Amino acid sequence: MNDWRYRFAEQRGTLLALLIFLVMFVIYVSNHPAGFTANVVQTAANKGVLLAFVAMAQTFVVLTAGIDLSVGMVFILCNCLASYLVVGSPSTTALGLFAVLATGLVCGAINGLVVVFGRLQPIVVTIATGAIYFGLALLLRPNPGSTANFNSDLADALTGKLPGGIPASLVALFVVVLIIWVPFRRSVIGRAAYAVGSSETAAYMSGMPTRSAKLVAYALSGLLGAIGGLFLTFFTYSGEASLANGNTYTLFSIAAVVLGGVSLFGGKGSAIGAIFGALAFRTIGDLLFVFDLDPLWQPLFQGVVLLLAICLGSARLFQVKNRLDLFA
Amino acid sequence: MDDVVPLFRMEGISKRYGGVKALENASLTVQAARVHAILGENGAGKSTLIKIMSGVVAPDAGRMLLEGQSVQFANPAAANAAGIVCIFQELSLIPDLTVADNIVVSNPPTRFGMIDRRAQRRIAEEALARAGGEDIHPMALVKDLPLSRRQIIEIAKALARKPRLLILDEATSALTAADVSKVFDVLRRLRAEGLALLFISHRMHEIAEIADDCTIFRNGRNVATYRAGSKTDNEVVELMIGREYSHVFPPKKPLPPSDQPPVLDVRNLSWTQRLKDVSLTARAGEVVGLGGLDGQGQRELLLALFGVLRGASGEVLIDGKPTRIGSPRVAKSRKIGMALIPEDRKTEGLMLPMSVRDNLSFAALGNLSHAGVVDQRAERAAVDEMIRLLAIRTDGIDVPAGSLSGGNQQKLVIAKWLMVSPRIILLNDPTRGIDVGTKEEIYALLRKLADSGAAIVLYSTEYDELVGLCDRVIVLYDGAIKRTLVGSEITERALIGSALNIATDDREPGAKPVVEA
Numbered sequence: 001m002n003d004w005r006y007r008f009a010e011q012r013g014t015l016l017a018l019l020i021f022l023v024m025f026v027i028y029v030s031n032h033p034a035g036f037t038a039n040v041v042q043t044a045a046n047k048g049v050l051l052a053f054v055a056m057a058q059t060f061v062v063l064t065a066g067i068d069l070s071v072g073m074v075f076i077l078c079n080c081l082a083s084y085l086v087v088g089s090p091s092t093t094a095l096g097l098f099a100v101l102a103t104g105l106v107c108g109a110i111n112g113l114v115v116v117f118g119r120l121q122p123i124v125v126t127i128a129t130g131a132i133y134f135g136l137a138l139l140l141r142p143n144p145g146s147t148a149n150f151n152s153d154l155a156d157a158l159t160g161k162l163p164g165g166i167p168a169s170l171v172a173l174f175v176v177v178l179i180i181w182v183p184f185r186r187s188v189i190g191r192a193a194y195a196v197g198s199s200e201t202a203a204y205m206s207g208m209p210t211r212s213a214k215l216v217a218y219a220l221s222g223l224l225g226a227i228g229g230l231f232l233t234f235f236t237y238s239g240e241a242s243l244a245n246g247n248t249y250t251l252f253s254i255a256a257v258v259l260g261g262v263s264l265f266g267g268k269g270s271a272i273g274a275i276f277g278a279l280a281f282r283t284i285g286d287l288l289f290v291f292d293l294d295p296l297w298q299p300l301f302q303g304v305v306l307l308l309a310i311c312l313g314s315a316r317l318f319q320v321k322n323r324l325d326l327f328a
Numbered sequence: 329m330d331d332v333v334p335l336f337r338m339e340g341i342s343k344r345y346g347g348v349k350a351l352e353n354a355s356l357t358v359q360a361a362r363v364h365a366i367l368g369e370n371g372a373g374k375s376t377l378i379k380i381m382s383g384v385v386a387p388d389a390g391r392m393l394l395e396g397q398s399v400q401f402a403n404p405a406a407a408n409a410a411g412i413v414c415i416f417q418e419l420s421l422i423p424d425l426t427v428a429d430n431i432v433v434s435n436p437p438t439r440f441g442m443i444d445r446r447a448q449r450r451i452a453e454e455a456l457a458r459a460g461g462e463d464i465h466p467m468a469l470v471k472d473l474p475l476s477r478r479q480i481i482e483i484a485k486a487l488a489r490k491p492r493l494l495i496l497d498e499a500t501s502a503l504t505a506a507d508v509s510k511v512f513d514v515l516r517r518l519r520a521e522g523l524a525l526l527f528i529s530h531r532m533h534e535i536a537e538i539a540d541d542c543t544i545f546r547n548g549r550n551v552a553t554y555r556a557g558s559k560t561d562n563e564v565v566e567l568m569i570g571r572e573y574s575h576v577f578p579p580k581k582p583l584p585p586s587d588q589p590p591v592l593d594v595r596n597l598s599w600t601q602r603l604k605d606v607s608l609t610a611r612a613g614e615v616v617g618l619g620g621l622d623g624q625g626q627r628e629l630l631l632a633l634f635g636v637l638r639g640a641s642g643e644v645l646i647d648g649k650p651t652r653i654g655s656p657r658v659a660k661s662r663k664i665g666m667a668l669i670p671e672d673r674k675t676e677g678l679m680l681p682m683s684v685r686d687n688l689s690f691a692a693l694g695n696l697s698h699a700g701v702v703d704q705r706a707e708r709a710a711v712d713e714m715i716r717l718l719a720i721r722t723d724g725i726d727v728p729a730g731s732l733s734g735g736n737q738q739k740l741v742i743a744k745w746l747m748v749s750p751r752i753i754l755l756n757d758p759t760r761g762i763d764v765g766t767k768e769e770i771y772a773l774l775r776k777l778a779d780s781g782a783a784i785v786l787y788s789t790e791y792d793e794l795v796g797l798c799d800r801v802i803v804l805y806d807g808a809i810k811r812t813l814v815g816s817e818i819t820e821r822a823l824i825g826s827a828l829n830i831a832t833d834d835r836e837p838g839a840k841p842v843v844e845a
Binding site for chain 1: 425430628
């Protein structure tokens, strides 16, 4: 009977992120010269989904109380790879898509293997592997470029509008949530990933599959990074090994995850929250555009908003009774 | 009894942790449909025994038989699969998951490869009902529930795994009397269903109420097994102590009466539910011990005095003057002159990768520097002096603290605080995991510090230390002072008796004990 109270408590972070996003988006749209039109929504969606995919990738790892500083680089590597492989006939395109996704999965799995079996801190491991992945991307695309027979029909279909004006990229995002996130969240492995993030000792003592949970979380993180990389290719028709882009996406993904109510201490939050966090974070930048402010203000403005959002999360520290718990 | 194959038997089990023997040639036999209680002092090997049975650690030697078949457990999951389920003293619940998630944690019901939440809910509700926790909502997060409710969930979680041998390690220590009687009803029903129950508790009256058989452990060995009720509490306590004094303690010197106010005077100190109206005094030259079972508020008391705990109420008088100690920084200031030798030297006492010199000077840097710059020569002299005084064995003062032996590391922590010449020294179990020789040196040092005018408050989990070192011992139980022992009253028997919250008769061994309600 009072189940709803608990359901609400469980989703509070996600709902808060949704609220932040909606408020910002409403302000954005109502001040946009063109108003609430299919084109405005499509542009916003296409900008938003890239970060949404990378933020989802980050969520898997952060839930296990780790952090993945290589997500942006997997994203870039897969972008470069896709610019060569997503070409030609439907069958060669399908093969190319598969190869790109598999590459992302392998990159993530390597992170996972090193973290789990090397017993190393995720932060250093992923700095190192991230550099490797970026190095590979640079070898693939020393200069930005594209392939002549790039399958731009597929790209246009996935970044355009569906009948009724619904942005196709949003639908793609929805499908990815449905076939990757939902099963993960409801599987034994997914629950073990949450448990590892919450208390690894307790999870081990309860006989949960702690190692495979971490491995799967890292591998899925790589896969989501690859999906993000594919979409980047669909938007640009080309591949570019941009260090700045990789780093930006990595750092923004962490910001989006926190905005979306996922705890950096692990064990708490959802990828859906992270998606709204990513969309909200993107909208912050767009707000400057509709208010006609100098784009130079964007980093500063984004930083202030992010800082405020994070401070909300640390309010609980005022309740700590044993000061040693502050360091735990 | 020989013609029945016991449900579980372990023989010749030994386990060492580094140089410390936790178990040596221990054995235990558990029968189905009986409650078997394990008794023993802190560190008698009970926890290690349970960890071996439930697959958390592997024994160095010995074998385990389940219904006559030899078994080995690589991990807790393997033990669970064999039907041995343990409810650990440190809770094994996952704080951010819901009650229902936790109950089915090791084997959730699945449908098409995904967790079937409806079935999970049903299992959880059933298990909660069996464990006497019908009032707990299955969707509540574990971290939002109080300790006593969590303990009920632990039991429900264990029951959901369909155990044949259920181990309860101090599983009732956080429960109220009403909850305990509920749990006991559950245990009796489980016993009637044919489960074997292994029950570890420090509460003698609980053991008297529920146990069928008892085994006493001492120094890593099982020393006696008997039918419950066939020995008096005094006999049991004697079997639990049973050892000679193995350490040499420096002689105590009685303090002359003095009209000076005590250096440390604590009045009605309380903090959340863990400390209740604790009052104590310590005079210059006095060693005051804190006794009692592990986790009865001793650590919290020391932390509260040192200004670590927020929202502690009560009054602290230093030299008779009311003083507010808001943080360790204030506590160590020259006016108060307090030092706390923490329990865990590796995390709270030392920065292991940093040099011996740096570690020794941290607390005293204020005295060794001028205008914010450290006077290297003064530092060097002070550090050398300390190393000589405490006979710390180290390869010079620039090697990392982590390269020293455990005993020398502990000396380093003590030396670090002696650098500020404290007047009040709080020690939290300072000899844990240290070799006997270094222990003796630390005992002599503590007495010397007291003789030179320091007031010492010492918490120790080893009763013979309290007996050998302290002028006065305050025994805590559940956050409150249960008894104060002075001078010749301080005996192991009195300490254990008051720690277990039973009254033992000090003069007449074997006399009928009085059990407190």
